[in-house]
Amino acid sequence: MSSDFKKHKSSFRDPSGFVFIYQNVLYRQINQSYKDHYSHFISSGLYDKLVADNRLIGHEELQQNLSGDQAWSLTLKPEFIPFISYPYEWCFDMLKDAALTTLEVCLEALSYGMILKDATPYNIQFRKGKPVFIDTLSFEKYNPDMPWIAYRQFSEQFLAPLALSHYFKEPFQKILSNYLEGIPVSMASKLLPIRSKLNLNVFLHLHLQGKLASRGRKPQKNSNSFSEKKLRNILISLKDVITAFQFDSPSGIWSNYYKEANERSATSNDIQPTSTGSYIQIKKEIIEKWIDGHSFQSGIDIGANEGVFTKLLADKGINMIAADSDHYSVNKLYADSKITGLFNILPLFIDFTNPSPGIGVNNTEREPFTERMKADLVVALAVIHHFIIEKNISFQQVFALLKALGQFVIVEYIPLEDEKIRLMLKRKAVIPPYSEEIFVDAYEEHFVLLEKLPIGLSGRILYFLKKR
């Protein structure tokens, strides 16, 4: 086999085909066993319909056997998705939209005599701010006598985390990184509050399923008691209940951050103001000046909050990832991006003191966040002092993280004398090593300084760095 060929580590479960990299380009192989289903998928018009509706990524067919595999039938070159994110990195509304897209795609497929043979959030990615189905091999010919094979999978991967988040107003999707196959229905049923049993759809799909599933009945493959109408009823019922789920937590701890920051003048308490404009405004002007000289394609904003700076950079045409550990902010940014149409923002729910690890078989099935993320520009504004003071992480560790994420870095240094840091220090018995000298020593290990500018007279400093 050619050394140019590399099978994708997450593509091994489905015998219909697999994804691989050939000469640095991503392809999908269709095996002989899936040939009939694929032919129907194309000839029925389902593929064209889903691509036209922006619910499935498009592909190009190639008659070359690039893998050299005997099972080969056809090679597809799918549309490239620049960044692959996982459900445990999404906010509630993203998982909800992904679930609804899966159900809509399945309902559409039924109209063309096909059905989804699996229903996992890993088949969905976010393209231009919207969920899109990426697994072309998930469609198989529909047999009206058979129920939905992916019903349990859908319930555990989508319905259970969404229901738990809805009832407890906590982001339960995070635990999908521990439960790769989804939260077991029997477990979800035990965790959900009693009042959830009053909802007929939740009762049927989670509580009843959880109770019956734990009895261990064998699958009845030759059941003839099913029909398309019954299946549609199940899919519509799932769609109804998920549409009604809400994560309407009033606010996160960071929800007033920008209001407060905007009101803050760009001056310290002890110095007479000589500069006009807010702290946020001056920061924006400095960042705009720095990025204008570069042609950045991709960027990540660490601790993006509601995305004031992410939106600034996205407006400049940079494909931005806005990451924050505050779920409320991420959910709000996702909702705002849908309204404003700023579709080059991908909000992600990530704690950078514990970014997503590699999980699944050999810990390689789903890659760690730091291996997937290779941005042109990393922005870390008013955030690293939290890592150092609140979490006792060193500047060296912070810059090792920034180095892993991208080429250029804009980072804000906040001095110990800053009002916000003084407040944080009141809660600490021991102050971790913290000074501008330590900050400079730490970045010099991995980066060179391009420019540094003070943010008005606030005492805070912006650094523009480039990887060595």
Add this chain to the structure above:
Amino acid sequence: MLYHLLYIDPGSGSYFIQAIVAAALGIAFFFKNIVLYIKHLFYRIFKKKSKMP
């Protein structure tokens, strides 16, 4: 005869559970439709009355 690629585990008793869930939903949708029909009927009656001079 269709050849199905059953590569995921449907879960123990999943087909049986879906049959029960589908039956329950069938009954629920039946009553929901009756309620909707009655609501629609009332809507039409009151709409006609409000249009009368």
